[in-house]
Amino acid sequence: MSTTTNRLWRLAVRPDGMIKQSDFNLVSEPVPALQEGQLRIRNVYLSLDPAMRGWLIDRPSYVPPVQIGEIMRGLAVGVVEESMHPKFAKGDTVQGMFGWQERVVSNGEGVTKLPASPLPLTANLGLFGLAGMTSYFGLLDVGQPKEGETLLVSGAAGSVGSLVGQIGKIKGLRVVGIAGSDDKCEWLVNELGFDAAVNYKKGDLRTQLKEACPKGVDVYFENVGGEILDTVLSVMNPFGRVVVCGLISQYNATEKVPGPYNFAMVISKRLRIQGFIATDFGSRVKEMINDYAQWYMAGKLKYRVDVVQGLEAAPTAINKLFDGSNTGKLIVQVSEV
Amino acid sequence: MSTTTNRLWRLAVRPDGMIKQSDFNLVSEPVPALQEGQLRIRNVYLSLDPAMRGWLIDRPSYVPPVQIGEIMRGLAVGVVEESMHPKFAKGDTVQGMFGWQERVVSNGEGVTKLPASPLPLTANLGLFGLAGMTSYFGLLDVGQPKEGETLLVSGAAGSVGSLVGQIGKIKGLRVVGIAGSDDKCEWLVNELGFDAAVNYKKGDLRTQLKEACPKGVDVYFENVGGEILDTVLSVMNPFGRVVVCGLISQYNATEKVPGPYNFAMVISKRLRIQGFIATDFGSRVKEMINDYAQWYMAGKLKYRVDVVQGLEAAPTAINKLFDGSNTGKLIVQVSEV
Numbered sequence: 001m002s003t004t005t006n007r008l009w010r011l012a013v014r015p016d017g018m019i020k021q022s023d024f025n026l027v028s029e030p031v032p033a034l035q036e037g038q039l040r041i042r043n044v045y046l047s048l049d050p051a052m053r054g055w056l057i058d059r060p061s062y063v064p065p066v067q068i069g070e071i072m073r074g075l076a077v078g079v080v081e082e083s084m085h086p087k088f089a090k091g092d093t094v095q096g097m098f099g100w101q102e103r104v105v106s107n108g109e110g111v112t113k114l115p116a117s118p119l120p121l122t123a124n125l126g127l128f129g130l131a132g133m134t135s136y137f138g139l140l141d142v143g144q145p146k147e148g149e150t151l152l153v154s155g156a157a158g159s160v161g162s163l164v165g166q167i168g169k170i171k172g173l174r175v176v177g178i179a180g181s182d183d184k185c186e187w188l189v190n191e192l193g194f195d196a197a198v199n200y201k202k203g204d205l206r207t208q209l210k211e212a213c214p215k216g217v218d219v220y221f222e223n224v225g226g227e228i229l230d231t232v233l234s235v236m237n238p239f240g241r242v243v244v245c246g247l248i249s250q251y252n253a254t255e256k257v258p259g260p261y262n263f264a265m266v267i268s269k270r271l272r273i274q275g276f277i278a279t280d281f282g283s284r285v286k287e288m289i290n291d292y293a294q295w296y297m298a299g300k301l302k303y304r305v306d307v308v309q310g311l312e313a314a315p316t317a318i319n320k321l322f323d324g325s326n327t328g329k330l331i332v333q334v335s336e337v
Numbered sequence: 338m339s340t341t342t343n344r345l346w347r348l349a350v351r352p353d354g355m356i357k358q359s360d361f362n363l364v365s366e367p368v369p370a371l372q373e374g375q376l377r378i379r380n381v382y383l384s385l386d387p388a389m390r391g392w393l394i395d396r397p398s399y400v401p402p403v404q405i406g407e408i409m410r411g412l413a414v415g416v417v418e419e420s421m422h423p424k425f426a427k428g429d430t431v432q433g434m435f436g437w438q439e440r441v442v443s444n445g446e447g448v449t450k451l452p453a454s455p456l457p458l459t460a461n462l463g464l465f466g467l468a469g470m471t472s473y474f475g476l477l478d479v480g481q482p483k484e485g486e487t488l489l490v491s492g493a494a495g496s497v498g499s500l501v502g503q504i505g506k507i508k509g510l511r512v513v514g515i516a517g518s519d520d521k522c523e524w525l526v527n528e529l530g531f532d533a534a535v536n537y538k539k540g541d542l543r544t545q546l547k548e549a550c551p552k553g554v555d556v557y558f559e560n561v562g563g564e565i566l567d568t569v570l571s572v573m574n575p576f577g578r579v580v581v582c583g584l585i586s587q588y589n590a591t592e593k594v595p596g597p598y599n600f601a602m603v604i605s606k607r608l609r610i611q612g613f614i615a616t617d618f619g620s621r622v623k624e625m626i627n628d629y630a631q632w633y634m635a636g637k638l639k640y641r642v643d644v645v646q647g648l649e650a651a652p653t654a655i656n657k658l659f660d661g662s663n664t665g666k667l668i669v670q671v672s673e674v
Contacts, residue, residue, distance in 0.1 A: 054605070061605045062575070062605050062606075062607075225600075225601075238399070244603045244604050245604070246604070247600070247601050247604065250601065256598045257598065257600075257601075258595030258596060258598055259595060259596025259597040259598060259599075259600035260596040260600070261593045261594065261595055261596060262596075263562075263584070263594075263596035263597070264562075264584050264587065264594075265612075266581045266610060266611070266612035267581050267582070267583070267584065267612035267613070267614070268391070268398045268399050268612070268614075269399075269612065270399075270611075270612050270613050270614055270617065271611070271612055272609060272610070272611040272612075273603060273609070273610040273611070274603070274607075274608070274609040274610070274611075275602075275603035275604035275605070275606065275607050275608055275609075276604070276607050277604070277605075277607055280607065
């Protein structure tokens, strides 16, 4: 890859259902020459996140949708290749919304210099990135768990779910995961220390949950939605909290999706159902990084990444988030570290 | 009515859809003679509340369902006719879950002596009763409104909704009501001081809400559910709170009712949806009574009752709560004060 050209994915058409490669155009464009106050970043890792599906829908939301013809938005870590910006030097490791491309020329806005760390670079997209923020602030701030309570996590083998469960264990909760295969369930219990895990594809979910959560569920960390949410509502304890992180089962829906049929339980059980966006907690990232680094170095927290090779793979790889085939934080590697 | 007989309503069959008179049996039974430690209460007013519909369904909930053959449960105020209980004297005014009957013999458990008050006796079922508790703690504790925010209330002309809106005004909010007739809307604005009211039966609700709530909705006090909830979710502001007090549109449903189709907005708007039961706040009733009495005496708060005459009327009168025909707190008068 030459330093003067850039390959990038532009949105071609809005996806209908699952994302297809043909929804994007892979194009080659020259990189503009640097001007005073600018820096050029070579992307190393791109983060693939469920929220990206929502950014492709033309509707008002917490961020504007990606427009047709625009470069696909996405969080990335990269290395500064050249700098005419006073705050960045060649070789700096940086993070920002650099998008699905090999290189980006920036005026430094929204570019964060990453401090040296004993953790691998991918930690900045996972543990210290959106997945880490989502897990940490979602569970601790929104969920308000108390020691001894039961925490149930759906999408438990995903990058967020696996962290949420481990933080739950560190905080003294009984932790139960919901995942879509026996392998994933085994990994949750044997490797990550979950107290139990249930395979929602196998047998009656409610019966399985009743068994895995004999004292009911106090905090439910929701990544999935749909029938699973409905079933979980029926096993929630009074004054339970439902942290709505994601509703991945409906992100590719082409028709209107009904809310939970057991919605009336919100009253009878005095439930609190609360949504959040990880980046709302941006001002408190330092506190999170400290905790994570400490837990990770102490061996209390394991973190798995699923690295797919090559920028070309991005539009097809993202569907791994929706068909249940990834385990751990999904990342595209664009160039060598 | 003789002091030795009692007429009462026993549940005959579980209602299917709207309550029918034939779902209950009106029977006459002798009143047992008082024993040491007991008192006999003559019911004066019975409270009819939407939650009662739920008590008739055979399912686990925050209170056990009324069983077939049992006296219909209900809050009431009455007068002590005779007492062999050290804490109660003949003539005392008392309140408790005395049920749909003329008289009750009690050991004093769950019987509260009512203090003298400049307010009418019905205030104990409305302002100081379930409706009052629901409005006060639901809005202030669950809703956490801040001065200057916009409060939207559905079922606004009901006993709870009309109080919620007035408390909102006292607390410095912009208050908008949703009701089912122009008369009700007029009453809300002209008599109770709501800033605006919209008739959901007339024209597009979303357009009307957009106009009535130009700065969006920060707190939504939900009494109704169904399509109204869905529409309101679409006009909620980020970090808005949905206080789920009731879902009256679905209490008589005979099929499964889907939750809100706009449920995913919980995430994009970071909403908090929270249910509650007024009686959970029982320990703080004194604080509430003080506020209400003060507001009422200062003319800041109006309160309307809809009194239906005669114990016979109870099973038919309760449907006024579900067909939208009552305005203000629905009460059955069983005997003279």
